[in-house]
Each structure stands twice: as C-alpha cells, then as structure tokens.
Amino acid sequence: MPTNPPRRVIAIKPERPSTLDAPQRAAIEGVCARLQATPGALLPVLHAVQDALGFVPKDAVPLVAHALNLSLAEVHGVLSFYHWFRSREPGRHLMHLCRAEACQSVGAVQLEAYAKRNLGIGFHDTTADGAITLEPVYCLGNCALGPSLMIDDELHGRVTTRRFDELVARAKASP
Amino acid sequence: MSAVRIYVPCDAAALSVGAGETAAAILAEAARRHVEVELKRNGSRGLLWLEPLVEVATDRGRVAYGPVHAADVPGLFDAGFTDGGAHALAHGLTAEIPYLRSQERLTFARVGLIDPQSLDDYREYGGFRGLGAALSMPPAAIVECLTESGLRGRGGAAFPAGIKWKTVLATPAAQKYIVCNADEGDSGTYSDRMLMEGDPFVLIEGMIIAGLATGATRGYIYLRCEYPHARRALQAAIATCQASGYLGADILGSGRAFDLEVRLGAGAYICGEETSLLESLEGRRGQVRFKPPLPAVAGLFGQPTVINNVITLASVPIILDRGAAHYRGFGMGRSRGTLPIQLTGNIRQGGLIEKAFGLTLRELIYDYGGGTLSGRPVRAVQVGGPLGAYLPESQFDTPLDYEAFAQIKGMLGHGGIVVFDDSVDMAAQARYAMEFCAIESCGKCTPCRIGSTRGVEVIDRLLAGEQAAKQEALLRDLCETLTHGSLCALGGLTPYPVLSALDHFAEDFHKPLPARARAE
Numbered sequence: 264m265p266t267n268p269p270r271r272v273i274a275i276k277p278e279r280p281s282t283l284d285a286p287q288r289a290a291i292e293g294v295c296a297r298l299q300a301t302p303g304a305l306l307p308v309l310h311a312v313q314d315a316l317g318f319v320p321k322d323a324v325p326l327v328a329h330a331l332n333l334s335l336a337e338v339h340g341v342l343s344f345y346h347w348f349r350s351r352e353p354g355r356h357l358m359h360l361c362r363a364e365a366c367q368s369v370g371a372v373q374l375e376a377y378a379k380r381n382l383g384i385g386f387h388d389t390t391a392d393g394a395i396t397l398e399p400v401y402c403l404g405n406c407a408l409g410p411s412l413m414i415d416d417e418l419h420g421r422v423t424t425r426r427f428d429e430l431v432a433r434a435k436a437s438p
Numbered sequence: 439m440s441a442v443r444i445y446v447p448c449d450a451a452a453l454s455v456g457a458g459e460t461a462a463a464i465l466a467e468a469a470r471r472h473v474e475v476e477l478k479r480n481g482s483r484g485l486l487w488l489e490p491l492v493e494v495a496t497d498r499g500r501v502a503y504g505p506v507h508a509a510d511v512p513g514l515f516d517a518g519f520t521d522g523g524a525h526a527l528a529h530g531l532t533a534e535i536p537y538l539r540s541q542e543r544l545t546f547a548r549v550g551l552i553d554p555q556s557l558d559d560y561r562e563y564g565g566f567r568g569l570g571a572a573l574s575m576p577p578a579a580i581v582e583c584l585t586e587s588g589l590r591g592r593g594g595a596a597f598p599a600g601i602k603w604k605t606v607l608a609t610p611a612a613q614k615y616i617v618c619n620a621d622e623g624d625s626g627t628y629s630d631r632m633l634m635e636g637d638p639f640v641l642i643e644g645m646i647i648a649g650l651a652t653g654a655t656r657g658y659i660y661l662r663c664e665y666p667h668a669r670r671a672l673q674a675a676i677a678t679c680q681a682s683g684y685l686g687a688d689i690l691g692s693g694r695a696f697d698l699e700v701r702l703g704a705g706a707y708i709c710g711e712e713t714s715l716l717e718s719l720e721g722r723r724g725q726v727r728f729k730p731p732l733p734a735v736a737g738l739f740g741q742p743t744v745i746n747n748v749i750t751l752a753s754v755p756i757i758l759d760r761g762a763a764h765y766r767g768f769g770m771g772r773s774r775g776t777l778p779i780q781l782t783g784n785i786r787q788g789g790l791i792e793k794a795f796g797l798t799l800r801e802l803i804y805d806y807g808g809g810t811l812s813g814r815p816v817r818a819v820q821v822g823g824p825l826g827a828y829l830p831e832s833q834f835d836t837p838l839d840y841e842a843f844a845q846i847k848g849m850l851g852h853g854g855i856v857v858f859d860d861s862v863d864m865a866a867q868a869r870y871a872m873e874f875c876a877i878e879s880c881g882k883c884t885p886c887r888i889g890s891t892r893g894v895e896v897i898d899r900l901l902a903g904e905q906a907a908k909q910e911a912l913l914r915d916l917c918e919t920l921t922h923g924s925l926c927a928l929g930g931l932t933p934y935p936v937l938s939a940l941d942h943f944a945e946d947f948h949k950p951l952p953a954r955a956r957a958e
Contacts, residue, residue, distance in 0.1 A: 302720075303720040303739075305721030306701065306703075306718060306719075306721055307701065310663070340723050341723055344706065345705055345706050346704070346706060347663050347703075348704055348705075359664070363824065364783070364856050365625045365626045366625070367870070368783035368784040368859070368862065369812075400664060401623065401707060401877075402622075402625045402627075403664055404451075404627070405451050406625060406627065406628055406782035406783065406854065406856065407486040407487070407785065407789055408451055409782075416667075418450045418451075418454040420451065420454035420455045421455055
C-alpha cells in the first residue's frame with residue numbers, strides 16, 4: 264500500500280487578537296443585530312458603527328462580515344472605498360474643509376494652507392491635543408457663500424482666517 | 439395686538455452665516471422689549487448674499503431685511519422693523535426684489551415661503567394637488583403627461599424623464615423601485631439641498647407620483663452624507679407623511695402603496711452616477727455598471743428602477759397639477775420648463791435663480807450676479823460642475839440650453855455656475871480637474887483610473903516647461919483616450935475643464951517659471 268505523502272499545510276498567519284474593548288464590541292454587535300435584515304445593509308451598518316464609535320475599527324470588519332454573511336474582502340473593500348469612513352479614531356471634533364472649485368474661487372486654497380499651518384497637521388490628521396481632525400471635502404453645497412467648512416454637523420460660510428481662528432478656539436474649548 | 443410674524447431661514451446656507459444666532463437674538467430682544475413675536479423658520483428665498491435674510495409679515499406683505507446678524511437686531515427693533523420700518527438693511531417687499539420678482543418659480547414655488555415641516559403650509563400653497571390628480575389617473579396617463587411636459591433629467595444628463603418612466607412601467611416585475619439621486623456632488627450646485635431643506639414634501643410627493651405611474655411601491659432617497667441638515671429635514675417630513683397617510687400601505691385610502699426611506703452616501707462623488715449609486719445602495723463599492731441593462735429594466739437589486747435627480751422628481755407635482763402644456767410653455771428648443779440655476783463662486787449676488795431655459799451667462803453673471811465679489815473682472819466661468827468646461831468672456835452670450843452648451847463643448851449639467859475673477863490660474867484649475875478625477879475615480883476602467891494620475895503628472899511637466907510642446911500633445915492625446923475610453927462621465931468629461939482651460943487660457947500654461955513660483 265502506497266503511503267500518502269505528508270499533507271502540505273499552507274501556514275496562515277494567525278488572526279491577531281481583537282483590540283476592541285467590550286463596549287465597542289457590544290456597540291458593533293448591536294448595530295449588526297438591528298440592521299442586518301435591511302436590504303443592502305452594509306453602508307447603513309458602517310454609518311451606524313461610525314456614529315456610535317466615531318470610526319470603524321479594523322477589528323469591526325470580521326464582526327460585520329459575519330453578521331451580514333459577507334467576506335472580509337467585501338467589507339474591507341467598501342470601508343476603504345468611501346472617503347467618509349475612517350478606520351482611525353478621530354479627534355473630539357471633525358473639521359471638513361471644502362476644496363472644490365466654487366470655494367477655490369474665493370480663497371479656499373489659501374484657507375487650506377492657513378488651516379494646515381495653524382493646526383500643525385495635514386489632511387486626515389488630528390491635532391496634538393486631540394481636539395480636531397482635519398478632512399478634505401468636495402463640496403458642502405454652500406457654493407455662493409464660500410469658503411466653507413463644516414465642524415461636526417455645523418456648516419460655516421464666508422470663513423476668513425479670523426473666523427477660522429475663532430471656530431478653532433471654540434472647538435478646542437468644547438468637550 | 440397679535441404677535442408679529444418674523445421669518446428667519448433654517449436653510450444650511452443661512453445658518454452658515456449666522457441665521458441661528460440671528461433668530462436667537464430676535465427672540466431675546468423681543469422678550470426684553472415685551473414684543474410678542476411668532477418666529478417662523480422657513481427655507482431660503484435663494485437671495486444668498488442677503489443671508490441671514492429676515493422677513494417681517496406686514497399688511498403690505500413680507501418685508502425683507504438682510505444680511506441681519508445678531509448684532510444688528512437691537513437696531514432693527516429701534517427702527518421699528520416689526521412694522522416693516524425703514525433701516526439700512528431693509529430691502530422693501532421681498533417679492534418685489536428684482537432678483538426674485540423676475541424669476542419663474544415652478545419647482546421652487548414654495549421654497550422660502552413656507553415652514554418646510556408644516557403639512558398645513560404645504561397644502562395651503564398647492565401641495566398634494568399633483569398627487570390628487572395622479573391618484574385619479576391610470577399609470578400610462580401619468581407617464582404620458584410627464585412625457586408631454588418635455589421634462590428632462592435635471593441631474594445633468596438631461597435624459598427625457600418620460601422615457602425612463604415608460605420603460606419601468608412596461609417592464610413587468612413583482613417589485614419595482616423609485617430611487618432619488620440626492621448625491622449632489624458638483625461644486626457650484628446646491629439646488630437639491632435647498633429644495634430638500636426648504637420644501638421636502640414636494641420631493642416626497644413627486645416620488646409617490648412616480649410610484650403610482652410605474653407600479654413601484656418602494657423608494658429610496660440616496661442622500662450625500664455631507665448634507666446633515668437635508669437628512670434631518672427629509673427624515674422628519676417622511677415621518678410626517680407616514681403618520682398622515684401620504685406614505686404607507688394605503689395612500690390616502692386609495693389602496694395604493696408606497697413607502698420610502700433615506701439612505702446615506704459616504705463621500706464618493708462617483709455615486710452621483712446612477713449605476714454606481716445603485717451599487718452603493720446595494721451595499722457595495724460605488725463602481726460603475728456596464729449598460730445595458732438600463733436601470734429602468736434591471737436596476738436596484740436587479741429590478742426595474744426609476745432613478746431621477748431631486749429636481750426632476752420635485753418638478754413632477756406641478757406638472758401633474760397644472761398640466762403638461764403649462765410646464766412645456768416655458769423654455770426654448772428641446773429644453774422645456776425651468777432650470778434652477780445656481781450662481782456661485784466669486785460673485786457679488788450669489789443665489790438661486792429659477793427661470794425658463796434661454797437666459798445667457800452674461801445676463802446671469804452681470805444682471806443678476808452684479809459681477810464678482812472681489813470687484814475684479816470676471817475671467818472664467820465653469821458651468822456644470824467639476825466636469826464642466828471653463829468658458830471665457832467670448833462665450834458669455836451662450837443661452838442656457840442643453841443643445842447650445844453641447845455645441846460649445848460645454849454642458850449645463852445640474853445648473854451650477856462658478857465665477858472666477860482675473861486672479862485665477864487656469865493651469866492650476868486644469869490640474870485640479872485631473873487631481874479630482876484621480877481622487878474620485880471608482881477604479882473600474884483604466885483610462886479614468888490611471889489616466890487621471892498621468893494627467894496630473896503631464897500637466898506638472900508642462901508647467902515646469904519640460905519639453906512643453908511635447909507635453910501638451912501628450913495631454914491632448916490623453917484627454918482623447920479619457921473621452922472615448924471611459925465607462926462613465928467622470929473619466930469621459932474630465933477633459934472638458936482641462937481642454938477648455940488649455941484652449942481658452944493657453945497663456946496660463948506657458949508662464950515663465952519665476953512668475954509661476956511667485957504666484958504660488
């Protein structure tokens with residue numbers, strides 16, 4: 264009787280232990296349970312996770328994939344495709360600065376340079392004190408009153424550098 | 439004495455320049471002076487340079503004051519503005535302001551006039567009359583009415599709406615869908631946002647009629663997540679309609695069903711393209727689909743789907759109410775009805791102008807807009823969003839008409855006009871157009887995915903003066919590949935702003951290096 268050659272096993276890197284804490288895991292599982300029957304649930308689920316936690320942790324991907332019966336690649340693919348979703352924890356406040364043409368025509372390029380210089384960060388970064396994360400945005404629908412930016416859900420138009428400083432000071436002072 | 443009725447808009451643009459603070463200041467000052475005030479939060483009248491625009495109801499009509507900031511409020515009370523008194527910020531009767539008086543507001547008839555969340559206001563100003571008419575008509579007659587009106591998709595592609603609806607009606611399926619494209623991503627546009635915030639019921643009514651016309655019972659509004667104010671307005675209005683029988687299993691006791699919900703996008707410009715939007719709604723990356731099949735045949739979840747822009751759907755109720763001939767009576771050539779034009783960018787009097795097709799850019803920029811905000815000469819105008827051409831002064835007499843714009847290699851798109859003064863560097867604008875395409879490309883087709891990045895590099899080399907003639911030839915060749923080889927309008931139209939900048943403003947691409955360095 265011929266002996267079988269020893270089975271070749273392709274070593275798979277073991278999954279690293281999840282970095283989610285208990286409340287984060289509970290939040291993600293709660294969102295999945297609430298929305299998993301929704302047709303086309305993935306975007307609503309990712310939005311709800313981000314609303315609850317401020318970002319979508321990398322380790323949420325397997326939980327979401329399992330709940331929606333999707334592959335890790337499908338969930339990761341969607342998460343990384345859309346600019347709005349963040350995989351890193353943001354600062355206390357989110358500042359979306361408009362880079363689009365209508366705002367460019369009234370000084371958005373200069374405002375962007377001023378913002379980066381004064382916050383000491385680039386796009387997608389968070390200030391050292393953890394107060395503000397700066398993100399680019401391509402139109403806030405305030406094109407007759409630019410340059411525009413949005414802090415959390417609050418829209419601001421005709422933003423001068425002075426107004427920018429006031430808004431930053433206010434954001435830094437608030438929890 | 440009865441309470442004075444004062445209007446302060448709750449539109450996001452008005453709030454962005456302090457309408458919230460103004461409203462609070464009016465209430466506080468009224469309390470201090472023991473004046474009884476009824477504060478109404480309306481949408482924006484679209485006179486955006488006057489925001490926050492405060493209106494006071496008087497016997498003569500609504501009197502406008504603007505822009506009113508919180509600090510101006512005590513002075514206004516001193517001047518007797520609660521009786522429509524004279525003040526430096528007063529503009530007389532709102533309806534008589536020439537910018538507004540000369541408009542032909544059909545789709546935006548109620549925006550700015552009413553409290554957007556009041557069903558009573560909506561009905562008082564003609565709301566749900568279109569639905570009433572539609573409920574008494576067979577589906578094919580509703581579709582016929584829409585076709586007759588000549589309404590073309592206002593999202594940008596200008597496809598006849600009636601044909602889409604007719605296809606969906608004719609395609610049998612157990613489940614059909616109405617999808618509203620509210621992913622208004624074009625810079626220089628905000629008419630969708632203004633409408634959703636200022637008159638959300640009209641969009642809902644339009645979608646219900648679309649459902650009745652095609653046999654669809656389920657609707658989705660795919661809204662960009664950058665519009666939190668519109669999201670709140672829509673969700674509240676939908677809940678109101680569900681509670682009062684306009685939405686649900688039995689619309690106004692007719693036995694017909696239609697329900698709808700808001701779904702949020704996630705910051706991808708490409709999802710304004712209809713097939714990407716459907717992919718996104720189904721929970722996937724927003725990648726463009728091949729056509730055919732058309733969404734009208736196999737759209738959302740593979741089912742027949744009407745997918746129309748906000749303004750298209752919101753124009754449906756008035757067409758059903760007043761009849762196709764009324765709507766068709768506005769406009770020119772094959773562009774029928776009205777277009778809500780958004781005057782934006784470096785403009786003194788920016789705002790929303792709903793008018794029949796046919797106005798020229800010159801009338802809009804100078805007569806309505808009053809020239810640039812900076813006071814410098816206008817140098818270029820971009821019409822139709824980030825994929826629209828940059829037009830020089832010599833083309834300002836082009837009438838706003840889909841076909842006229844196609845002739846000058848431009849497009850009207852969603853009706854956004856962005857004005858630039860003479861400080862603009864058109865080479866930088868061309869580079870930005872390529873950069874934007876690279877950032878927002880869905881990655882499905884090679885010309886758009888790779889071509890946009892190569893485009894930025896070629897423009898950089900051209901501007902650095904490295905074999906400029908060769909780079910320009912390469913850029914034109916690349917644009918040709920993008921135009922003809924891309925799957926959708928993102929790659930296909932990015933050459934418009936690039937080539938128009940190159941053709942009309944060539945001098946900006948050949949500046950001597952020190953001048954460019956100084957400019958930066």
